[in-house]
Amino acid sequence: MSFDVLQDKIRAAKNPTVAGLDPKPEYVPPHIRRACYDQYGETLEGAAEAIFRFNCGLMDALSGLVPAVKPQSAYYERLGWRGMEVLERTIRYAKEKGFYVIADVKRGDIGSTAQAYSDGWLGSVKVGEADLPVFDADCATVNGYMGSDAIQPFLEDCKARNKSIFVLVKTSNPSSRELQDLVAGDRVVYKVMGDLTQRLGKDTEGKYGFTAAGAVVGATYPSDLRDLRRRLEHTFFLVPGYGTQGGTAEDVRFAFDKYGRGAIINSSRGIMCAWQKTGRDGQDFQEAAQAAAIAMRDDIKQYVTIL
C-alpha cells in the first residue's frame, strides 16, 4: 500500500520529514514577486506564477533530502483558478522530482460528493470515453466530522490506486480541544476518530503494517501523541506543529514506532521562511531552505533511528 511507498522514501532519504508548501505571499522572496508582477502585473496570475517559481526553487533545493512535500490548498485557492492551475503544476513537478505528494485539502463531505473530491485529488475523471487524472496527488488529508461516509470513498480509490489519506484526529492548534477533547463515555472524541480511522483502514496493511488510512496528530500535545501511537499501531501519522507552533524533536519522537517508522513530521514556515533569518533578502532562499531541512532532520534523528 501507499504508505509503503512513503516509508521507503523516508528510509532512502534517512529523513522522516515533509516540507509544507504553504506559500503565503510574504513567504515568497521579494525578487521573485517583483519579477512576476513585472511580467504579469499585480494580478492573481502574477501572484500565482510567483508561488510556482518559489515552489520549484524549493523543490530543486530539497530533492533527495526531504522525501515528501505537502502543498496546502488554501494558499492556491485564495488565488482562484489561477492558483489551482499552479497547484496542478506544482504537484506534477513534485512527482517528477521524486517527492511523495500529500495534498493538504482537509476535504470532508458525504457519499457521491466525497467521491467527487477523491476523483479530483487522488483518482481520475471519466469524460465521455476518456479517463483523465486531475490533481493526482499520492495522498490527501480528510476531515471526518461527518463520519465514515466522508472517508470511505477516498479509501476505495486508495486501494485501487495504491494511494493513502490522513484523517484529522488530534490537531495541533490551541482550540482543537473544544471538540476533539470532549469526553464521551470512556473515550475522548479524538480517540473515537482515531479508532474509526484505523477500523476503516482494516485489510489495507502494507509490508510495514500500516493501513492506507493515516491520521493527523499534532506535535503540540505529546502525551496524546504517545497514547495514540500505542492505541493505533496500524496507523501512519502525519505530525504538524513541529517548530514554529512549539513542538520539539523530543515531543515528536512519540509518533514513531519502535522501528522508527509510521510517522512523518511536517515543517512549513521553518523551511520556506528560512531565508528571512539570513539577512540576504531572499536571494539565498534555496540554501537557507536546505540548511533548515538538514537541521530539522538532524534534530529529530537525535531521538529517532529509522530501521
Next chain:
Amino acid sequence: MSFDVLQDKIRAAKNPTVAGLDPKPEYVPPHIRRACYDQYGETLEGAAEAIFRFNCGLMDALSGLVPAVKPQSAYYERLGWRGMEVLERTIRYAKEKGFYVIADVKRGDIGSTAQAYSDGWLGSVKVGEADLPVFDADCATVNGYMGSDAIQPFLEDCKARNKSIFVLVKTSNPSSRELQDLVAGDRVVYKVMGDLTQRLGKDTEGKYGFTAAGAVVGATYPSDLRDLRRRLEHTFFLVPGYGTQGGTAEDVRFAFDKYGRGAIINSSRGIMCAWQKTGRDGQDFQEAAQAAAIAMRDDIKQYVTIL
C-alpha cells in the same frame, strides 16, 4: 448582517429554498454534454463547459423563483482548474441574476490558513497594491472539527463585508451519528458545535435577530432539528436532506422560527435532475427544474408561513 439579505430575498420570493448546483456529469442533459464535447473534445475543458451551460440554464429558469443557489465545490474541483474557472463564472452569473450565493466548500483549517480560505471564498486578496476579489460568494460552509480557530477568521470577513457562514452542526447523512451524536457530559457533540457557533456569532445579529454564523442541520433527523431550533434562537439554519435523502416538508418545518424565518431548505437532485423524470431526454430541463422548484416551495408552504 448578511442573513438579513438572505431573509429579505426569501421573503420577496416567498420561498425558503436554495437550489444546489452539484453538477455530477450524469445530471447534465445529454444534448449539452454532446455539444460541449463536439466543441472542446472529451476533455476537462469540455466537461467544465457543459457544467457551466447547464448551470446558466438552470439559473435562468429559477431566477425570481428561488432566492439562493449553492454550488458544491467538489463537482468543480474534480475537473481541476478548468472546473474552478467555471465555478468562478457560475458565482458571477448567479450574483448578476440576483441569487444569494452559498459556496458549499466545507473548509476547515486554522489561523492563517483559515484566513486564506476566507480570502478566496468571501474576501479579497492583496497583490502588490491591488485588492482583488476571487470567488467572492455571499456565504460559505465551514467545518469546525478543529474548533473556533477554524471559524473565527471567516467571521471577521463576514463582519467586514456583510457576509455569512454556515458551520456544520448536525449533518443529514447516516454516519453523522458516529461523531456528532456522541454524548459528552450533558451535551451531545453536535450541540457543543451548535453552541460554539452561536457563541462565536455573538454581536453580529441583524434585523431579524440572526448572527452571521449559521448552522447546517439536516432534515433527516427532525427531532434534532426541533431541539436545535429551540436551543439556537439566533442561528440561521441551512437544511440539507429534503427530498431524495428522505426529509419531508413536515420534517423541515421545525427548522423555522414562529415567524417562518431563520432557515433555508436545500434541494439539489430534486431540481437539477427533474428532467430525468419527464421522458424528454433533457431538452426540457429548464421547465422541469422550474416545476420541481414550484412543487417544493408549495410543499413547504403547507407547513410554513413566512412573515
